[in-house]
Amino acid sequence: MTTQTDHPMDGFPVRPLVFDVKKVDPENLVWSRTSPWFSMFINALGLHVPYFERYLIRALSKAKTHLDDPRLLRDVGAIIGQEAHHAKNFMEFNQALVKRYPKLARYEAEAKAYFGQRAQTDTLKELVGFTAGYETFTFLAGALVLQNHDKWFADADPVVKAMWIWHQVEEVEHGAAAFEVYQALFGKHTWYRRRMVIAALMHIAGETHRAFVHMSWREGWWRNPFYGMASVAFCWIMLARFAWNALPVLRGNYHPHQHPIVTTEQNPIQIAWRRFEKAGGNVLEIDHQKMAEMMGVAAPSA
Numbered sequence: 001m002t003t004q005t006d007h008p009m010d011g012f013p014v015r016p017l018v019f020d021v022k023k024v025d026p027e028n029l030v031w032s033r034t035s036p037w038f039s040m041f042i043n044a045l046g047l048h049v050p051y052f053e054r055y056l057i058r059a060l061s062k063a064k065t066h067l068d069d070p071r072l073l074r075d076v077g078a079i080i081g082q083e084a085h086h087a088k089n090f091m092e093f094n095q096a097l098v099k100r101y102p103k104l105a106r107y108e109a110e111a112k113a114y115f116g117q118r119a120q121t122d123t124l125k126e127l128v129g130f131t132a133g134y135e136t137f138t139f140l141a142g143a144l145v146l147q148n149h150d151k152w153f154a155d156a157d158p159v160v161k162a163m164w165i166w167h168q169v170e171e172v173e174h175g176a177a178a179f180e181v182y183q184a185l186f187g188k189h190t191w192y193r194r195r196m197v198i199a200a201l202m203h204i205a206g207e208t209h210r211a212f213v214h215m216s217w218r219e220g221w222w223r224n225p226f227y228g229m230a231s232v233a234f235c236w237i238m239l240a241r242f243a244w245n246a247l248p249v250l251r252g253n254y255h256p257h258q259h260p261i262v263t264t265e266q267n268p269i270q271i272a273w274r275r276f277e278k279a280g281g282n283v284l285e286i287d288h289q290k291m292a293e294m295m296g297v298a299a300p301s302a
């Protein structure tokens with residue numbers, strides 16, 4: 001049985017959840033009332049990520065044939081399963097974004113072509129190295145977002161909020177898998193691993209920035225240039241936080257299990273979500289009442 005003392009990365013499962021994104025108001029995709037800037041940031045970040053997730057599936061499926069540790073093989077099977085469900089759900093949500101924001105169709109097509117091409121032509125070392133680099137940030141973002149739930153999306157669309165909590169919990173759970181595959185196959189090449197962490201961050205920043213600027217323009221945030229600039233500054237502060245939290249990753253003896261963001265405190269939402277979902281709780285929509293139920297506290301009065 002899962003207890004609060006379990007490390008979130010131990011024996012993580014595949015959860016084949018399907019979110020009903022049609023319930024999300026297509027005219028209101030700035031879905032966090034607590035922090036509209038945060039919802040735009042995570043929408044911008046999430047546009048290209050499903051194509052990375054497909055790349056990861058290709059990379060780790062290829063790497064699997066070179067591994068023999070049964071525990072790592074199990075984890076690789078589970079991360080592939082989790083990412084397949086992430087990609088499917090977020091691609092569907094992103095269709096709503098593409099309809100509202102005209103330039104996103106091109107950005108999405110470019111992301112698809114970029115990762116599709118690399119999945120075909122990258123060497124095994126490039127596949128696993130870039131995957132491990134990228135997974136550094138999906139893992140760190142997972143932990144950061146859950147830690148800042150109250151500040152960024154306490155009051156939000158229940159379906160999108162539920163999707164992101166699910167995604168971030170699972171990113172933390174499988175946050176060591178790609179790293180361990182890299183270590184098993186190319187562990188001596190620490191400088192290459194570091195380079196891939198930086199390459200992944202640069203790529204994430206470029207993709208997120210251009211989507212954010214376009215979406216903020218389309219939402220009319222630049223009618224007041226100071227507001228527009230402040231929103232883009234928020235986007236860059238978020239990316240800077242990713243970079244700051246990635247500093248321990250550059251150490252030679254790093255392992256995600258020991259990253260301070262996971263070990264200093266187990267995030268209570270993460271613990272509660274995993275327990276609630278495992279007990280058969282419905283996590284497909286999370287409003288105030290569901291959150292209170294999940295956390296085991298009384299629902300706040302409306």
Ligand SMILES: [Fe+2]
Nearest residue numbers: 053083086171
């Ligand atoms: Fe994912």
Ligand SMILES: [Fe+2]
Nearest residue numbers: 083135138171
């Ligand atoms: Fe991931």
